[in-house]
Amino acid sequence: MKIALIQMPVVADKKANLEQAVSRIRDAACQHIDMAVLPEMFCSPYENSQFWHFSEPRGGQVQQAMSALAKELGIYIVAGSLPEAEGEKLYNTSFVYDRTGAEIACHRKAHLFDIDVVGGQRFQESETLSAGDKATVFDTEFGKLGLCICFDLRFQELAMTMGQAGAQAIICPAAFNMTTGPAHWEVMFRGRAVDNQLYTIGVAPARDETASYVSYGNSIAVDPWGTVMCRGGGEAETLVATLEFEKCSQIRQQLPILKARQTKLYKILN
Ligand SMILES: O=C(O)CCC(=O)C(=O)O
Numbered sequence: 001m002k003i004a005l006i007q008m009p010v011v012a013d014k015k016a017n018l019e020q021a022v023s024r025i026r027d028a029a030c031q032h033i034d035m036a037v038l039p040e041m042f043c044s045p046y047e048n049s050q051f052w053h054f055s056e057p058r059g060g061q062v063q064q065a066m067s068a069l070a071k072e073l074g075i076y077i078v079a080g081s082l083p084e085a086e087g088e089k090l091y092n093t094s095f096v097y098d099r100t101g102a103e104i105a106c107h108r109k110a111h112l113f114d115i116d117v118v119g120g121q122r123f124q125e126s127e128t129l130s131a132g133d134k135a136t137v138f139d140t141e142f143g144k145l146g147l148c149i150c151f152d153l154r155f156q157e158l159a160m161t162m163g164q165a166g167a168q169a170i171i172c173p174a175a176f177n178m179t180t181g182p183a184h185w186e187v188m189f190r191g192r193a194v195d196n197q198l199y200t201i202g203v204a205p206a207r208d209e210t211a212s213y214v215s216y217g218n219s220i221a222v223d224p225w226g227t228v229m230c231r232g233g234g235e236a237e238t239l240v241a242t243l244e245f246e247k248c249s250q251i252r253q254q255l256p257i258l259k260a261r262q263t264k265l266y267k268i269l270n
Contacts, residue, residue, distance in 0.1 A: 057086065
């Protein structure tokens with residue numbers, strides 16, 4: 001499966017962001033990709049004060065545009081994430097479209113990003129967003145893929161749940177920052193890949209030093225052996241990686257850690 005990681009700039013203009021996403025996906029499609037992945041909050045500044053303003057309900061304009069583009073180009077699109085409004089609640093939601101434009105998956109970020117690092121990044125998503133309540137795995141002709149959003153990937157329990165449900169890759173629209181990005185981004189994508197013996201794909205907005213929340217960028221694809229296949233910098237760019245899913249079963253056979261688990265030892269103490 002050939003996958004494009006669209007590390008795009010995100011500005012405070014929904015229409016401009018949508019045009020940017022469409023044009024970059026069109027360009028990537030010239031490389032005969034099967035799937036394009038956009039960043040977390042690709043249509044909205046990553047700011048609590050902006051999420052309602054940039055939100056849309058189920059079936060909104062951005063979702064319609066992504067569905068139409070998937071159908072036109074005959075590819076899968078993981079439409080990063082956007083603020084999804086439902087009644088009085090807002091969710092950080094990722095929608096997935098298949099080659100016919102049908103919505104085949106939708107993941108609401110389940111772990112809200114509430115952190116306060118002394119001398120570094122503070123963000124409290126729970127001031128505006130509500131949490132999703134399920135793990136998400138969807139089918140493609142290549143096999144099953146897992147889907148989560150940014151902070152969700154810090155939770156090995158969720159990654160393991162997706163792996164156990166058959167995911168051979170975890171697709172993760174994300175937006176780390178200049179505090180946690182340099183410290184944890186690569187190690188996390190590599191860790192989840194090695195622990196679960198699957199591919200991990202992280203796609204982030206390009207870095208904008210003038211934004212109130214500065215994205216680390218560094219979109220990344222890691223194989224099930226933990227090798228970094230490609231990794232961006234801070235600039236806008238599109239990376240393309242080819243995933244060979246038989247590698248997951250080969251590695252699982254040769255290094256059978258998933259089978260060797262001693263589940264009776266792993267009681268979680270709340
Ligand atoms: O986990 C992190 O350090 C960053 C998470 C994040 O930026 C997010 O969930 O949006």
